[in-house]
Structure formats: C-alpha cells, structure tokens
Amino acid sequence: MATVRRSAPGVLLAGALAVTTVACGPSHTPPPRAVMLDAQAVVDPLAADTSVWVLQHASANTAAAFAVHLTGTGDDSGQTVTFDLSVAGSDGCTGTVAETKEGSVQLIFDGSTVWIKPDDEFWREATGVTDPAQLAAVEGKYITATASDSSLGKITSLCQLNTVLKGFASIPATDARDEIKGPVTRINGQRVLKVSDTKDSAYAYVTDTAQPKLLQLIDPDADGLTGLTYTFGYPGTPVAITPPPASEIITGGY
Structure with missing residues (x-):
C-alpha cells in the first residue's frame, strides 16, 4: 500500500492549493473509532481473500459507485486542509475545500469544467484585496477553468475517484506487499475490516x-499532506451537478 498510496491525490490537492492559493477552514471531526467485535460472533465474508484482493475490489467498487460522499483532512505546512465533497461517479462533484487562515471555496465540477466560488477571506488572502467595494464586486461569484488547467483544474483531482484509486485497484494479485488484514470490527455500526501496511x-x-468498499484511508505520513484522512460515505441517492448561471461567473480575469 505504501508505493501506490504515495500517488494518492493528497499531493495533487496540496499542489492545487499552493498554485491557486485556494484554502479553507471549516471545522472537522476526527475519524470514528473502530470497536472490536467478538470473532466468534460474526462470519467474515472476506476471510478467504487476500489483503491485496480486498484492496483491489474495495477500491474498484468505490470508484464505480454512482454517488460517494468524500470528506477528509490533512496538514499542509502547518495549515489544516479540509474537504467535503459529493462525488457523482465519473460525472463530477460539488462541495467545499478549505484551509485554516486562508478561507474556503465552493466547488462545482461537471467532468470537464470546474467552477469555484471563493469566500471573502480567500479573496483577501489570495489577491490582497481589502477594499470593501472590490470585495463586493466579486462576492458570490465563481471563477472557472477546464479540468486540464494547471492551476484550478488540479483541484478536481479529488472528484475523479477512478483516477484517485486506480493504483489500489491495479495492485497485482501476486504482489508480495506487506499488507495484512486485521480482525473484523465496527465503525458507527458498520462491520469493517482493517488492512494495514506493515512498512509504515x-x-x-x-x-x-x-x-467491499472503502470507508477510510488513513496515512499519517502522506507526501504533500501529512496526517491525511479520507472518509467515504455512500448516500444511495444521485448527486446533482448544476453549473452556476452565467451571471454568477467572473469573465475576463479577476
């Protein structure tokens, strides 16, 4: 899990935040604690499967889900980065990305174009604008870019689960990696299996x-963002991706 994990999107997110000065700061809660179960009381449907098989299928099934609620947090050079996104399979996502002391942005991505709506704190920190009249002119407005854009576009990496998780899904079945399966536990009432990397x-x-599907990925020593935690939810209802109206989009620079 270590080698493949290093290509996870924490690095891309950190890079996007650095290039665009996108930063935000909603509060977050620590990941729920796992509660050990009596091994005699449950039957583990994954008992006969290798840890590699479990990671492959959990990642592929998560990437294939038509709706995923993805939340997470990490540390970027002393600043806490948080994200809360509703991902519509391969069709894009909506949500918020934030970093302490820097502000937050609302995000809409339709698979090809990304729109972000910064809050006032972002505008002040990213551009140095403090004049109330100037801030009022951009308040509630979106800036936009294509997914391939070297700055804003990179922030959409978290929305593309197929790309984010392809490394895990493509681990060879004969890979002699040091992942091990833990005992069956529960998180918020959900039966779960822990897969750990003995190398870190x-x-x-x-x-x-x-x-299986992923519920959490936790990497205390990820490149780009340290203390990185992803939490996955499966709401079971479609995610609506609605681009903002033209009247709310800034054109011609900002």
Missing part, C-alpha cells in the same frame, strides 16, 4: 461484505 503507519478500513 498507513491503513484502510473497508466494508466487511462480499463486495
């Missing part, structure tokens, strides 16, 4: 089902 402190929780 990274680990994942997946649903303890015949077709």
Whole structure:
C-alpha cells in the first residue's frame, strides 16, 4: 500500500492549493473509532481473500459507485486542509475545500469544467484585496477553468475517484506487499475490516461484505499532506451537478 498510496491525490490537492492559493477552514471531526467485535460472533465474508484482493475490489467498487460522499483532512505546512465533497461517479462533484487562515471555496465540477466560488477571506488572502467595494464586486461569484488547467483544474483531482484509486485497484494479485488484514470490527455500526501496511503507519478500513468498499484511508505520513484522512460515505441517492448561471461567473480575469 505504501508505493501506490504515495500517488494518492493528497499531493495533487496540496499542489492545487499552493498554485491557486485556494484554502479553507471549516471545522472537522476526527475519524470514528473502530470497536472490536467478538470473532466468534460474526462470519467474515472476506476471510478467504487476500489483503491485496480486498484492496483491489474495495477500491474498484468505490470508484464505480454512482454517488460517494468524500470528506477528509490533512496538514499542509502547518495549515489544516479540509474537504467535503459529493462525488457523482465519473460525472463530477460539488462541495467545499478549505484551509485554516486562508478561507474556503465552493466547488462545482461537471467532468470537464470546474467552477469555484471563493469566500471573502480567500479573496483577501489570495489577491490582497481589502477594499470593501472590490470585495463586493466579486462576492458570490465563481471563477472557472477546464479540468486540464494547471492551476484550478488540479483541484478536481479529488472528484475523479477512478483516477484517485486506480493504483489500489491495479495492485497485482501476486504482489508480495506487506499488507495484512486485521480482525473484523465496527465503525458507527458498520462491520469493517482493517488492512494495514506493515512498512509504515498507513491503513484502510473497508466494508466487511462480499463486495467491499472503502470507508477510510488513513496515512499519517502522506507526501504533500501529512496526517491525511479520507472518509467515504455512500448516500444511495444521485448527486446533482448544476453549473452556476452565467451571471454568477467572473469573465475576463479577476
């Protein structure tokens, strides 16, 4: 999990935040604690599967889900980065990205174009604008770019789960990596299996089902963002991706 994990989107997110000065700061809660179960009381449908198989299928099933609620947090050079995104499969996402002391942005991505709406704190920190009249002119407005843009576009990496998780899904079944499976536990009532990397402190929780999905990825020493935590939810309802009206989009620079 270590080698593949290093290509996870924490690095891209940190880079996007650095290039665009996108930063934000909503509060966040620590990941829920796992509660150990009596091994005699449950039947583990993944008992006969290798840790590599579990990671492959959990990642592929998560990437294939039509709706995923992705939240997370990490540390970027002493600043706490948080994100809260509703991902519509391969069709894009909506949500918020934030960093302490820098502000926050609302994000809409339709698979090809990204729109971000910064708050006042972002505008002040990113541009140095403090004049109330200037801030009023951009308040509630979006700036936009294509997904391939070297600055704003990179922030959409978290929305593209197929790309984010392809490294885990493509681990060879014969890979002699040092992942190990833990005992069956529960997180918020959900039966889960822990897969750990014995080479470092990274680990994942997946649903303890015949077709597992990711519930958490935790990497205390990720490149780009340290203390990185992803939490995955599956709302079961479609995510609406609605581009903002033209009247709310800044054109011709900002």
